Amino acid sequence: MTFNKIISHWYRKNKRDLPWRKTRDPYRIWLSEIMLQQTRVEQGLPYYLKFVDHYPTIKHLADAPEDEVLKLWQGLGYYSRARNLHATARHVTYELNENFPSTYSEIIKLKGVGDYTASAIASICFDEATPVVDGNVYRVLARYFNVDIPINSTEGIKYFKQLATELIDREQPAEYNQAIMEFGARQCKPQSPDCGICPLNNSCGALAEKRIKELPVKIRKGKIRNRYFNYLVMTDKDSTLLEQRKQKDIWQSLYQFPLIEDARELEEKDIVSHNRFLELMGNREYDISLYNKEAIVHKLSHQHIHTRFWIVHLQGTLDNGIKSSRIKEYAVPVLIANFVEEYSF
DNA sequence: AACGCGGGGGC
DNA sequence: GCCCCAGCGTT
Numbered sequence: 001m002t003f004n005k006i007i008s009h010w011y012r013k014n015k016r017d018l019p020w021r022k023t024r025d026p027y028r029i030w031l032s033e034i035m036l037q038q039t040r041v042e043q044g045l046p047y048y049l050k051f052v053d054h055y056p057t058i059k060h061l062a063d064a065p066e067d068e069v070l071k072l073w074q075g076l077g078y079y080s081r082a083r084n085l086h087a088t089a090r091h092v093t094y095e096l097n098e099n100f101p102s103t104y105s106e107i108i109k110l111k112g113v114g115d116y117t118a119s120a121i122a123s124i125c126f127d128e129a130t131p132v133v134d135g136n137v138y139r140v141l142a143r144y145f146n147v148d149i150p151i152n153s154t155e156g157i158k159y160f161k162q163l164a165t166e167l168i169d170r171e172q173p174a175e176y177n178q179a180i181m182e183f184g185a186r187q188c189k190p191q192s193p194d195c196g197i198c199p200l201n202n203s204c205g206a207l208a209e210k211r212i213k214e215l216p217v218k219i220r221k222g223k224i225r226n227r228y229f230n231y232l233v234m235t236d237k238d239s240t241l242l243e244q245r246k247q248k249d250i251w252q253s254l255y256q257f258p259l260i261e262d263a264r265e266l267e268e269k270d271i272v273s274h275n276r277f278l279e280l281m282g283n284r285e286y287d288i289s290l291y292n293k294e295a296i297v298h299k300l301s302h303q304h305i306h307t308r309f310w311i312v313h314l315q316g317t318l319d320n321g322i323k324s325s326r327i328k329e330y331a332v333p334v335l336i337a338n339f340v341e342e343y344s345f
Numbered sequence: 346a347a348c349g350c351g352g353g354g355g356c
Numbered sequence: 357g358c359c360c361c362a363g364c365g366t367t
Contacts, residue, residue: 036362043353043361077351080365114364134362154346181362190360191355220359222348248366250350300351301359334352 003144004169004176006199011179014186016041019048021178026100026125027058033117034085038078041185047076058100061086062093070253070331079331083253084112104130115161123173131164132177133157136184141167142216143188146205150219225303228265231257231336232280233291233311233343239321240345241280242330250300255330257309265295271310287313291343298335309339 001009015021018041020032031051035044050072055061061069066086073082088110092100101107103126108118115133122128131137138151141163149156169176187198195201195212206215234241234257242255260266260276271277272288291309298305324345332340 033362038351038361038363040353040361075352077353078364080350081363084364112364116363120362132362135360136362178362185362218359248349252350298352302349302351 003200003203004167004180007140007183008169008172008176008179010187010199011175011182015178015182016186018045019052024125024174026102026121027061028052029121029124030088030100030113030117031061031085033120034081034112035076037081037117039076044076047073058089059093059098061089066253067331071329074254074331074337075334079252079254081112087111088113100125102126104128120177123177125174127174129168129170129173131161131168131173132181133161133164134181134184136181136188137164138216139190140180140184140188143206143212144200144204146209146211146215148211148215148217151216152219221302227303227305228262228295229305229307230260230262230266230271231307231309231339232260232271232277233257233309233339234280234318234321235311235313235324235345236316236318236321238324238345239318240324240327241318241321242327242332250303251333253331255332256336265306266308268310281312281314285315291339296335296339298333305335307335309343 020028023029032044032048035047035051051061054072055064064086066083069086070079070082073079076082091110092098101110102122104118104122107113107121108115110118113121119130119132122130123132138156138160141147141160142151145163147159147163149159151157151160187193193212195204195207198204198207201207206212232241241258243258244253244255245251246253258276258280260271260274262270266274268288268290289311291311292307295306295308298307327340327345
């Protein structure tokens with residue numbers, strides 16, 4: 001049997017029962033693919049179910065407020081995916097008259113859709129023989145063909161795309177594309193794959209050369225940046241203050257407490273003399289206390305955010321305050337959600 | 346070509 | 357602590 005027949009055969013025996021495998025509705029396939037970008041199936045699944053429930057059609061999604069979409073997305077990360085998802089839903093609904101594009105070259109024009117996602121949708125929904133090359137596929141091909149070109153180099157991207165193009169089952173691209181990804185996720189796993197039971201173990205190049213552990217090769221990225229966040233949890237009688245992050249930075253469009261960021265850890269005297277603090281307080285009396293003596297370190301893949309929450313009680317009333325009981329209606333970073341969960345207003 | 350973008354889980 | 361995950365957009 002050929003490589004792709006073995007993969008497809010393995011898939012039919014071993015595939016997981018996942019909700020997006022029961023449909024070819026481009027809306028649902030697109031939704032699932034966006035959610036699964038750099039995201040494990042187990043993490044994305046509950047979000048997919050939530051979205052399909054709230055937004056049964058692309059028009060429902062298009063007609064929702066962006067803040068609502070972001071709230072549903074809260075905790076899934078890479079929030080630009082949610083903003084692009086929403087913008088694309090509006091585009092397809094109102095510019096394309098609810099007709100989801102049906103070819104790779106049209107699909108890839110959509111915001112938030114790149115080569116991988118366009119290939120996935122075109123093949124799964126429309127039987128176009130466009131190969132998907134995601135992290136799973138890189139791993140399976142690098143190992144089976146014993147290739148040590150870095151998968152995230154320009155040469156590697158081109159090489160593996162070409163290889164995948166030669167291998168795709170042109171008769172059943174939808175099944176084959178999903179098969180090789182599932183095979184990578186469940187059989188040819190990143191760590192300790194059980195090669196003893198692999199259907200390709202008698203022809204796998206990396207296994208023969210004992211190079212499973214070193215393949216695929218990936219150029220590692222830069223260092224982690226440390227940032228120091230001081231959140232001002234303003235409280236009067238029963239209100240607090242939230243603001244939206246507008247900068248091109250992490251958590252764009254999400255809400256948070258007023259923030260004082262600095263390149264180092266700040267003391268109380270630094271906070272109370274900071275311009276941002278003074279402008280928030282005006283002439284009002286206040287009472288400030290530090291909620292967490294030890295900074296909470298929120299670890300992201302590319303930065304560590306050392307966070308202190310300062311509780312600021314004040315006498316007067318907050319302008320533009322929101323009832324603290326309504327914080328949960330806003331999309332906030334997990335860091336904030338954890339605090340709100342723990343702190344009793 | 347390199348970097349920024351989340352959060353969770355495995356070891 | 358480091359790596360990985362059904363990648364994409366920007367610089």
